[in-house]
Amino acid sequence: MSRPSRTDAERNRLRVLNVAHELFAERGDEVQMAEVARAAGVGVGTVYRHFPTRQALVGAVAEQRFAKVLSFLEEECPARPDACGAVEALLTRVGEMHEEGRAVSGVIEASFGGMAPRGEVGEALLAMGARLVERGRSDGTLRADVTVADLYMSVGAVAMLSHNEIGDWRRFVEIALDGLRRPYHA
Amino acid sequence: MSRPSRTDAERNRLRVLNVAHELFAERGDEVQMAEVARAAGVGVGTVYRHFPTRQALVGAVAEQRFAKVLSFLEEECPARPDACGAVEALLTRVGEMHEEGRAVSGVIEASFGGMAPRGEVGEALLAMGARLVERGRSDGTLRADVTVADLYMSVGAVAMLSHNEIGDWRRFVEIALDGLRRPYHA
DNA sequence: CTTTAAACGGAATCGGATTCCGATTCCGCA
DNA sequence: TGCGGAATCGGAATCCGATTCCGTTTAAAG
Numbered sequence: 192m193s194r195p196s197r198t199d200a201e202r203n204r205l206r207v208l209n210v211a212h213e214l215f216a217e218r219g220d221e222v223q224m225a226e227v228a229r230a231a232g233v234g235v236g237t238v239y240r241h242f243p244t245r246q247a248l249v250g251a252v253a254e255q256r257f258a259k260v261l262s263f264l265e266e267e268c269p270a271r272p273d274a275c276g277a278v279e280a281l282l283t284r285v286g287e288m289h290e291e292g293r294a295v296s297g298v299i300e301a302s303f304g305g306m307a308p309r310g311e312v313g314e315a316l317l318a319m320g321a322r323l324v325e326r327g328r329s330d331g332t333l334r335a336d337v338t339v340a341d342l343y344m345s346v347g348a349v350a351m352l353s354h355n356e357i358g359d360w361r362r363f364v365e366i367a368l369d370g371l372r373r374p375y376h377a
Numbered sequence: 378m379s380r381p382s383r384t385d386a387e388r389n390r391l392r393v394l395n396v397a398h399e400l401f402a403e404r405g406d407e408v409q410m411a412e413v414a415r416a417a418g419v420g421v422g423t424v425y426r427h428f429p430t431r432q433a434l435v436g437a438v439a440e441q442r443f444a445k446v447l448s449f450l451e452e453e454c455p456a457r458p459d460a461c462g463a464v465e466a467l468l469t470r471v472g473e474m475h476e477e478g479r480a481v482s483g484v485i486e487a488s489f490g491g492m493a494p495r496g497e498v499g500e501a502l503l504a505m506g507a508r509l510v511e512r513g514r515s516d517g518t519l520r521a522d523v524t525v526a527d528l529y530m531s532v533g534a535v536a537m538l539s540h541n542e543i544g545d546w547r548r549f550v551e552i553a554l555d556g557l558r559r560p561y562h563a
Numbered sequence: 564c565t566t567t568a569a570a571c572g573g574a575a576t577c578g579g580a581t582t583c584c585g586a587t588t589c590c591g592c593a
Numbered sequence: 594t595g596c597g598g599a600a601t602c603g604g605a606a607t608c609c610g611a612t613t614c615c616g617t618t619t620a621a622a623g
Contacts, residue, residue, distance in 0.1 A: 197589055200601060223579060225604095234603030235581085245580065297490045304483045305541035340544035341552060347543055348534035355491035357533055358526035366527060366556035374555060383620055386570060409610060411573095420572030421612085431611065564623105571618065578611085587602065593595090 204241045207231045212252050212295065219294040220301050224248075249302040250309070252295065257308040257316060260285060264319040274327030275372060278342065281323075282364045285346055286353040296354035305347065317343075327371075334373040345371065390427045393417045398438050398481065405480040406487050410434075435488040436495070438481065443494040443502060446471060450505040460513030461558060464528065467509075468550045471532055472539040482540035491533065503529075513557075520559040531557065 210231040214222040224245055228235045242248035263284050271277040289296045299306050308316050320339045327333030345367045353360040396417040400408040410431055414421045428434035449470050457463040475482045485492050494502050506525045513519030531553045539546040 197600065199589070203601085224581080225579080228603090236583085236603055237601075239581065240601070243581090300490045301487055304486045305537065305543065307541070307543055338544075338548075341548060344538050344544045344546070344549045345552070347538060347541070348549070351491065351537045352530050352533065355493070355533070357491065357493055358524075358530045360530070362524075362527060363530045363534070366531070366553065368556070369559075370552035370554070370556035374551075383569065385620070389570085410612085411610080414572090422572055422614085423570075425612065426570070429612090566623085567619105567621100569618105569620085572616100574614090576611105576613070578609105580607105580609085582607070583605090585603100587600105589600080590598100592597095 200241075203231070203233055203237055207233065207238050207241055207248075208251055208255070211248055212255065215249075215252060215295045215298045216292060217294065220298050246302045249298055253299045253303075253306060254308070254310070254312055256288065256292075256295070256299075257312045259288065261312055261316050261319065264316065264323070268319075268323060273330050273332040274323060275332035275368070277323055278327070278333070278345075278371060279364065279368055282345060282349045282367065283361070286349050286360050286364060289350050289354040290360070293354045296350070300351075300354075306350070307347075333371055336374075337371055341371065386427075389417070389419055389423055393419065393424055393427055393434075394437055394441070397434055398441070401435075401438060401481045401484045402478060403480065406484050432488045435484055439485045439489075439492060440494070440496070440498055442474065442478075442481070442485075443498045445474065447498055447502050447505065450502065450509070454505075454509060459516050459518040460509060461518035461554070463509055464513070464519070464531075464557060465550065465554055468531060468535045468553065469547070472535045472546045472550060475536050475540040476546070479540045482536070486537075486540075492536070493533075519557055523557055527557065 207227060211222075211227050214227060214230060224238055225235055227248070228238045231238070238248070242251060260281075264281065267284075268277040268281060271280055296306075307313070317339060320342050324333065324337050324339050324342055327337060328335055348367065349360060349364060352358065352363050393413060397408075397413050400413060400416060410424055411421055413434070414424045417424070424434070428437060446467075450467065453470075454463040454467060457466055482492075493499070503525060506528050510519065510523050510525050510528055513523060514521060534553065535546055535550060538544065538549050
């Protein structure tokens with residue numbers, strides 16, 4: 192919440208965060224705290240004051256990513272003609288994000304098992320998700336009993352599949368989407 | 378392949394493997410090599426001769442689990458009346474396995490990102506999966522264009538969802554299954 | 564009952580995250 | 594503009610846990 196008043200502190204915090212993101216993207220889990228510090232032009236102590244733990248640093252990087260998803264959900268999704276299309280766009284976006292950024296995803300997955308969003312971004316995501324599901328219920332393009340949790344799980348599944356290299360995740364988007372559209376009935 | 382000739386070696390290898398499994402189940406990623414050694418009643422050196430790396434040990438534990446899935450696939454699945462039912466049983470089984478054993482799954486996920494089976498067990502799984510998909514194609518209970526990769530991805534997704542606590546994975550089994558049954562068509 | 568290659572135990576080593584603390588800066592205030 | 598001191602810095606020192614090393618012990622072939 193309360194940003195520190197000293198401007199250099201905030202500047203350093205950002206520098207560290209960005210550098211960490213880049214390094215993780217390049218070399219994944221093998222980058223060490225001292226490297227991040229060096230590349231950011233600060234001492235290890237500084238890195239640790241801003242991010243008390245390596246996991247905290249990774250968490251911050253992860254949050255940036257969730258923020259991107261959130262803004263997509265807020266800006267692009269409403270533009271889609273129907274809820275189903277919006278969900279498809281969402282899943283695809285998440286997949287693409289993890290596909291490039293694969294290395295970063297790996298780091299996140301290794302630090303936290305899985306990767307559910309936390310904090311206000313998490314709340315906001317949940318809220319937007321609920322809205323999307325609601326929309327689907329009313330415009331009838333999603334099965335009537337979908338829940339945010341269903342959506343959440345689908346997103347998580349796509350995220351996981353798109354950064355591991357098991358099969359064509361775009362294919363899975365189709366499958367999940369078909370499942371979300373409506374229950375099977377002969 | 379070639380089991381060592383000395384019987385004590387083989388006995389120790391098993392002891393270590395089982396103890397590791399138990400400890401991982403109890404306390405997850407925090408158990409350390411020295412503990413495993415102590416609990417197994419051997420020295421650290423012994424643990425390392427059998428499993429040259431912590432990751433290797435975790436990998437061996439993981440393989441045991443894959444072996445269970447394989448035997449399920451070989452024994453229970455053929456008994457199901459149709460391919461779709463078999464897939465449902467498979468997904469459910471995988472989910473249950475990861476739900477109890479949650480801690481173990483966490484350890485595996487932390488050591489390897491994701492968790493694709495390796496070696497002969499992996500091959501065998503792939504083969505059985507292919508057979509199942511084939512069956513689905515011919516009895517018509519799965520959509521005509523499913524692939525082993527689709528099945529693989531679904532299994533992976535359920536595994537991931539059932540050991541993280543994001544939503545009701547059984548629900549997701551339904552969704553994925555609906556997607557695997559047939560493509561959407563208005 | 565030797566012989567000997569293989570297995571054992573566990574102290575020592577190594578690598579990397581985290582802590583500590585004296586030296587340096589910003590910021591508000593006179 | 595100049596000063597006081599709290600917050601920030603940097604990076605050497607510490608801590609912790611995985612991994613290596615090597616002298617000792619042991620199963621099993623002849």
